[in-house]
Amino acid sequence: MAFFQAGTSAGSAMETSNYAHVIFQNVGKSYLPNAALECHYTLTQFIKPHQKDWVGIFKVGWSTARDYYTFLWSPLPEEYTEGTAINRSVVFQGYYVPNDDGEFYQFCYVTHKGEIRGASTPFQFRANTPT
Amino acid sequence: VCAGDESVASHFALVTAYEDIKKRLRDTERENMLLRKRVKQLEDKLFRHEAP
Numbered sequence A: 001m002a003f004f005q006a007g008t009s010a011g012s013a014m015e016t017s018n019y020a021h022v023i024f025q026n027v028g029k030s031y032l033p034n035a036a037l038e039c040h041y042t043l044t045q046f047i048k049p050h051q052k053d054w055v056g057i058f059k060v061g062w063s064t065a066r067d068y069y070t071f072l073w074s075p076l077p078e079e080y081t082e083g084t085a086i087n088r089s090v091v092f093q094g095y096y097v098p099n100d101d102g103e104f105y106q107f108c109y110v111t112h113k114g115e116i117r118g119a120s121t122p123f124q125f126r127a128n129t130p131t
Numbered sequence B: 001v002c003a004g005d006e007s008v009a010s011h012f013a014l015v016t017a018y019e020d021i022k023k024r025l026r027d028t029e030r031e032n033m034l035l036r037k038r039v040k041q042l043e044d045k046l047f048r049h050e051a052p
Helices: B005-050
Strands: A022-025 A037-043 A056-059 A069-072 A088-093 A105-110 A116-119
Touching: A022 A105, A022 A116, A022 B005, A037 A105, A069 A088, A116 B005
Parallel strands: none
Antiparallel strands: A022 A037, A037 A088, A056 A069, A056 A105, A105 A116
C-alpha cells in the first residue's frame, strides 16, 4: 500500500512515521466487558510527553480525535530525560469501557495538540472469550 | 493540527486495524478448516464402530 511506502526511504519507518511514536504493548484480541482494562504502551525517544497527552479507546474507523469512546490522561514520568524511551500504563475502569457490542476498538495516543501519535491493533469486548 | 494530518492519522489507524483483522480472518478460516477435518475424522470413526 502506497501509504506505508511514504516514509521508508530515510532511516527506519519508525523515525519517519509520526503515527508510530507510541507503541501499544501486548494488546489482547478481546477484553471482558465491564472489567478494568490495563493498557501498556511505550513512548519512544521520538516523542516528548506532555501532561495533557491522553490515551483514548476509539471505535475502529474513527475520523477525528473527538470520536473517542473514553479516555485517560497519560501520566508523566517522575523523571524524564528527553530522547529516551519510557513505558507507561493506564487502567480504564470497568464502567467506562464498552459493552459486548460486536464492534472493534483500538487505543490511540493523542498529544495535547490533538495529534495522533500511535494506534494499537484492534480488540473487541466479549463476555466469554477473554484472551 | 491541520485537518489533513488528522485524516492521514485516521487512515493509518484504520489500515492498522484492517491488516490485523485480515490476518485474524485467515487464522480463523484455517482453524475452521481443521475443525471440519477433525469432525469428519470422528464421524468416520464413530460410524465404522457402529457398522456390524
